[in-house]
Amino acid sequence: MEDPIEEGLKLLEEKKPEEVLRLLDGIDLPEAYALRARAYLLSREEEKAVKELDRGTERFPYSHMLYFEKALLFLAMDKLEEALEQVKRALEIMPYSYDYKKLEAEILFRQGKYEDAFNVLGDVIRLKPDDVEARLMRAECFYALGKYLDALYEINRALEYDNKNPYLHFLKGRVYLETRYYKLAESEFRIALSLKADPEFAVGLAVAEFLGGEREKALQEIEKAMKLFPDYKRAREVYETMLNQTGTGNISSK
Structure with missing residues (x-):
């Protein structure tokens, strides 16, 4: 029998949110809360998605993945302050996560907090030096701040990986x-x-x-x-x- 979490992921990829909710109903795992929230979001029921993740973090307060899911959800809803708060909670539990750091940088960038963003992106690049997207974002930060030589340096480093x-x-x-x-x-x-x-x-x-x-x-x-x-x-x-x-x-x- 196929693992319900794996099956739920496949159903989400097939854009079948109702089937995901039926399949995972009553399953008390962090992954199940995350997938049910994604299903609600896919159905454009944002409030239900938030409530589902709230229930998840109440049940599993040390699940960094659920805080990350909350951050992604708020980002999709364009609620940047809430998204930043949630990814910071994820980072308190898992401070050296590449994915969480990169999401924090993206949120800060979208908020126009370029100095904070390029500092966080420095951590991202140290974790994954060949991340061209992160280097491009960091160069955009330098460009926005008028630090053109720094921007040029970051662009040239990125071009070494993808010209x-x-x-x-x-x-x-x-x-x-x-x-x-x-x-x-x-x-x-x-x-x-x-x-x-x-x-x-x-x-x-x-x-x-x-x-x-x-x-x-x-x-x-x-x-x-x-x-x-x-x-x-x-x-x-x-x-x-x-x-x-x-x-x-x-x-x-x-």
């Missing part, structure tokens, strides 16, 4: 744009675009060309972006800004 990641090249282009190395920015945006067709990358390329003095080329690039991505409104906004520029060539890269 085909378009978001690393895009962020590198943004760093070069902020530091007025327009040709280098243009190069990075081109690499990003070659790896993924993304309207942000296309606009970044056009802005780099414009700021680098290649105005006609930039306008052609932004016109091409508007055709390729007709629903991306920022391309039109940047295009109109370019057309309205005076002789200063000063356009925001934001």
